[in-house]
Amino acid sequence: MIRLLARALREHAQEFSRPERHPELGPFCTYLQRRYKKPLQELPPEAWEEGLLEYVAEIIAEGWDEYGAPSAARSPEGHYLASAETPEGPLTVTAESKREAYRKARREWARRLLG
Template identity: 60%
Template sequence: MIRRLAGVLWALAQTLPDPERDPDLGPFCTYLRQRYGRHPLALCPKEWEEGLLDLIAEAIAEGWDRYGAPSAARDPEGEGFIASFEGPWEPFTVRAQSKREAYREARKAWVRRLLG
C-alpha cells in the first residue's frame, strides 16, 4: 500500500515544475531533500517509498512517546471491553465485545489521529 502511494506521489511530482512549491506535496518533498540531500525529482521511486515509510514510522513513534499507546480492559459498567487513549486531542473511548476488537478499534483511531 505504501509502495503504491509513494509511487503515485513520485509520478505526480514528475509532472510539476517544482514539487517543493506545491502546497500539498511540498512539505514531503522538502522532507525528502533533507533526508537524502538531493532534489526530490532526482530520487527514484524506492527512495520515495523509504522516505514515506520513515515519515509515517516517525509520526507513530513520536506519538507513542508523547501520548502512550491505547489500552484495553474489561468494561466495569457491563459486558465486554473498553479501550481508550488520552491524545492527541480529546480522550477517546470505544466499547466492544472482545478485548482484541476494542483494542484494535482504539489503535486504528489513535494512528488516524497521529497521521491526520
C-alpha cells in the same frame, strides 16, 4: 501499499516545478530533500518508497512517545473499553472483547496520528 502510494506521489510531484511548495506534497517533499540531501528530481523511485515508509514510521513513533499507546479494560457493565490520547483529544471505544476494543482503539489512534 506504501510503495504504490510513494510511486503515485512521485508521479504527481513531477507535475509541479516546485513540489516542495505544494500545500499537500510540500511537507513530504521537504522531508525527502532533507533526508537524501538531493533535489527531488534526482531521487530514484526507491528513495521515495523508503522515504514514505520512514516518514509514516516517524509519525507513529513520535505519536507513541507523545500520546502513549491505547489501552483496554473491562467495564463494570461487562463490555470492554479502550482509550487513548490523540492529537485530536481523548479517544474511547467499546467492544464485546478486550482484543476487539484494543484493535478498534489502535486503528483509530493510528488514523488520527496520520490524518
